[in-house]
Amino acid sequence: MVSLMSSPANSSDREKVVSKLPGWLRQNLKIRAAQHGIEIQAAVEQGITDWCHLASSLSQVDTAGSSSFSTFLPHGQWEEFTRTASDRRVSLAQGLAQSVQLWLDTNPAPEIERSSITRRIIVCNQKGGVGKTAITAGLGEALAEDPNALHAVRVAKALAKALRASEVHEEHDGQEADPLDVENLPGLGQRVLLVDFDPQCHLTNQLGASPLPMNGDSLTNHMAGDAKGDLRDLIVSIDDEAFAGRLHLLPACNDAFLLDVRLSAVRAREAALERALAPLEDDYDVIVVDCPPSLGLSMDAAAYYGRRRDGEAPGQSGALIVVQAEDSSADAYDLLTTQIDDLRADLQVDIDYLGIVVNLYDSRRGYIATSSLQGWVDIKDPRVVGLIGDLKEQKEAVRVKKPLLSYAPKSQQAIGMRALAREVS
Structure with a gap:
């Protein structure tokens, strides 16, 4: 079961949410966020926003072996996400995995900077x-x-x-x-x-x-x-x-x-x-x-x-x-x-x-x-x-x-x- 848990966050305009995510996707998210120099929660927030605004759901993501995953999101975003997941008849874990994968697909690893002079x-x-x-x-x-x-x-x-x-x-x-x-x-x-x-x-x-x-x-x-x-x-x-x-x-x-x-x-x-x-x-x-x-x-x-x-x-x-x-x-x-x-x-x-x-x-x-x-x-x-x-x-x-x-x-x-x-x- 996927749950929503509200608890005090670092900022008053965010709430803690707990869901599930497969380990390989969590690791890819961690690496890519670090490559772009942003917080993981910002990447998840953007992925969920983009996923909710899509005309239809994406391809299924393999969520086998998922484990607990928590992050902080703006108040109200998780409710919008759960409604969208319900309308598309996908589980919250699948919807979250699709959101994270969407962010990864739209934010590829940056190119290594190469100096013109060795x-x-x-x-x-x-x-x-x-x-x-x-x-x-x-x-x-x-x-x-x-x-x-x-x-x-x-x-x-x-x-x-x-x-x-x-x-x-x-x-x-x-x-x-x-x-x-x-x-x-x-x-x-x-x-x-x-x-x-x-x-x-x-x-x-x-x-x-x-x-x-x-x-x-x-x-x-x-x-x-x-x-x-x-x-x-x-x-x-x-x-x-x-x-x-x-x-x-x-x-x-x-x-x-x-x-x-x-x-x-x-x-x-x-x-x-x-x-x-x-x-x-x-x-x-x-x-x-x-x-x-x-x-x-x-x-x-x-x-x-x-x-x-x-x-x-x-x-x-x-x-x-x-x-x-x-x-x-x-x-x-x-x-x-x-x-x-x-x-x-x-x-x-x-x-x-x-x-x-x-x-x-x-x-x-x-x-x-x-x-x-x-x-x-x-x-x-x-x-x-x-x-x-x-x-x-x-x-x-x-x-x-x-x-x-x-x-x-x-x-x-x-x-x-x-x-x-x-x-x-």
């Missing part, structure tokens, strides 16, 4: 061991996630809250984040290329791919003007249904240890990475480069690749700096920003800072960690755009060579990676 995100720091590779992978995965599914995301207000050491300490004590700080949002659905630009091949290995052989073709060869084939032939897909062919990897090769030496003989060497990757750009919305812990010519080429191009809005491309809450990261940060600032001045280009990610954070390490975190927050420009805890899920994902966001999609680190992707989008 965004280039350069993940960098001169210091090794800060977790650049984990951030590169997590960011790329979050950008590529399924836009027709909902994923847990830490909302912006929660980042500011998490920047307080006490909040992070609670998370590390094993407590769950406040559910009010987490929102279920559709994936971003971007086409993403991850570029392993580090001769140590960490990104390649973490994602379960094989480093390129020394006697074959590589990104290094293309940058040095000694290509042995099409760079596209080296790209591998990160096969996981969460990314549905949208996430690709350009593996590394150990020959990148010789890149700076080979670039020294190349004309306009700062543009070498751009020349190599430019033919691939039309295939992707975002290219994320995992840089080596180096201040050599290869870092110059990476920073130049992330410069702001003609017609590109500020903050679309640039450098994302990964640090830890300890003193040596601060020293490395100063060296890196000095190099980028010198490159800006020497070549007269704009290289934007997309922000700072404080990675592997654990407030239980005491004053050095908490005071260092405060030091990063105090910088303001670039601002802290991500705070990722030192938790076991990332290490486990690396051990089994799986993407973090498919291995542990509900983990605090995954939730933080999705927030980071939205902060830099």
